Amino acid sequence: MHLDVQDLRNFYYRQALGRSVQRVIRQEVLRIWPELSGQTVAGFGFAIPLLRPFLNKSRRVIALMPGPQGAMAWPTSQDNVSVLCEEARWPIETGHIDRLIVLHGLETSDDQNAVLSEAFRVLGPGGKALFIVPNRVGLWSRSDLTPMGFGRPYTSGQLETQLRIQGFLPEKSLTALYQPPTFKKRWQRFGAVIERFGRGMPFLAGGVLIVEASKRVHPISGSKIGKAAKQGLGVLEGLTSGKPKPVLRHGDFP
Numbered sequence: 001m002h003l004d005v006q007d008l009r010n011f012y013y014r015q016a017l018g019r020s021v022q023r024v025i026r027q028e029v030l031r032i033w034p035e036l037s038g039q040t041v042a043g044f045g046f047a048i049p050l051l052r053p054f055l056n057k058s059r060r061v062i063a064l065m066p067g068p069q070g071a072m073a074w075p076t077s078q079d080n081v082s083v084l085c086e087e088a089r090w091p092i093e094t095g096h097i098d099r100l101i102v103l104h105g106l107e108t109s110d111d112q113n114a115v116l117s118e119a120f121r122v123l124g125p126g127g128k129a130l131f132i133v134p135n136r137v138g139l140w141s142r143s144d145l146t147p148m149g150f151g152r153p154y155t156s157g158q159l160e161t162q163l164r165i166q167g168f169l170p171e172k173s174l175t176a177l178y179q180p181p182t183f184k185k186r187w188q189r190f191g192a193v194i195e196r197f198g199r200g201m202p203f204l205a206g207g208v209l210i211v212e213a214s215k216r217v218h219p220i221s222g223s224k225i226g227k228a229a230k231q232g233l234g235v236l237e238g239l240t241s242g243k244p245k246p247v248l249r250h251g252d253f254p
Helices: 005-014 016-032 047-052 110-121 158-164 191-199 223-230
Strands: 040-045 060-066 082-085 097-103 123-134 169-175 208-215
Touching: 016 047, 016 123, 016 169, 016 208, 040 047, 047 060, 047 097, 060 097, 097 110, 110 123, 110 158, 123 158, 123 223, 158 169, 158 208
Parallel strands: 040 060, 040 097, 060 082, 097 123
Antiparallel strands: 123 208, 169 208
C-alpha cells in the first residue's frame, strides 16, 4: 500500500511531529555517514527529508519517487533533483551510486525483492545503502496516525535476511524514534529528552529500524586467475619431478 506524496509532504514539512521525526532520523543518518563529499547519493521512496544535508557537498543527489506514490519537485530553492520512476526500473546506470537511502520505499512496495534488486544494481563496488523501515516491535507501526503505520513492518532479523538473499551484506543495525506517535503537544515537548534516553536503553523499541548494508561483490566464476591461485603456481616443480635433462655442449652436436 503506497502513501500519497502529498500526505508524506504534509506530515514531514507541515506538522510538528513530522518535523521532529525528520530531525531524529536525519541525525542518525549523519552519525552513520558524516561525510559524503564528492559522492553520488540517491534516495528512493520519500527520502528527501534526509537528503538535504548532502545537496551542497555531494557530487550529485537524486531523489527517486515511485509511480504509485507520486513525485514532487524538490528542493524548492534549487534545481529539481527528484524524478518519478517505476519500482523495478530506476533511471540510473548500473553501478553509478555510492550511497543510497531508502525511506518509505520498501515496506509499502508491492514487490520488495524487485526494489532490493534495483538497489543492488545501481550501487557501485563498495557502495552502501541505508534501509529505514517501521520496526515491527515498536509503537509506531501499530498506529496509522503517521506514515510508519502503513505497509509491512520488519524486525531486524527479517530485514537482514531479505538483504542477504539479494546479495547485500548487513553491517550495522539500530533503532530510532523512541517518542510516542502522538500529536499531543505535551508529549512532543519532551520528544528530544525521550530520544536521548531511548538511545541508552536497549530494552526500549524504537519506532523505526535502520540497517546499513554494503554491496557484496562475488569473484567471477571460472576465472583463470582464481583457478591458478587455488592450484598454486608451479615455479619449482622441475626441481622435484624426475631427473633433470642433460645439458648439450657444443661438441655434443652431430
